[in-house]
Amino acid sequence: AAGVIQSPRHLIKEKRETATLKCYPIPRHDTVYWYQQGPGQDPQFLISFYEKMQSDKGSIPDRFSAQQFSDYHSELNMSSLELGDSALYFCASSYRDSSGLYGYTFGSGTRLTVV
């Protein structure tokens, strides 16, 4: 079965540069989530989109922005990168089943290293 696809798998950027991470959700999943996981930390929710509209916002820095496109893929744009932005960035997608529950599937992540 198709999973959540994230690209690139690894990314190295210098301080103050910009980065764009991409996420391709499972077909027919209507919601995309972005999480950040620093070294030794638990995943932290950044932002989510439902049907291409922002549905929830977590601890996402103002330097970051995201959007979901008409084909449901999502991009996380990160500007003025700082050393502390080095982390694993996970994308997840979900669907709402008949009981209102959400099934979440996570991608393998993008490892961003800022040098």
Next chain:
Amino acid sequence: DAKTTQPNSMESNEEEPVHLPCNHSTISGTDYIHWYRQLPSQGPEYVIHGLTSNVNNRMASLAIAEDRKSSTLILHRATLRDAAVYYCILKETSGSRLTFGEGTQLTVNP
């Protein structure tokens, strides 16, 4: 979201059952109990979820206390591939995000 409390780490031997506890004394009536696990260098993976009744699937069983203030994830026969961080997460039916707390690092000894 209501808070959960899990032990920082647990150890098990291969082929033996593992019981991973989770306390959630402030759980509300609309909160579902979700379990996810994260293997090294991978994204979190859904394990199981439930509301009031015990649940079984091919990966694990979920035992929920009658008062719903605690639950236990049961791996019936641990394998080396089950070594991971296990997260117990409460989520409202209408809620969207999953909020990860401090999970349990499970070590499986051969």
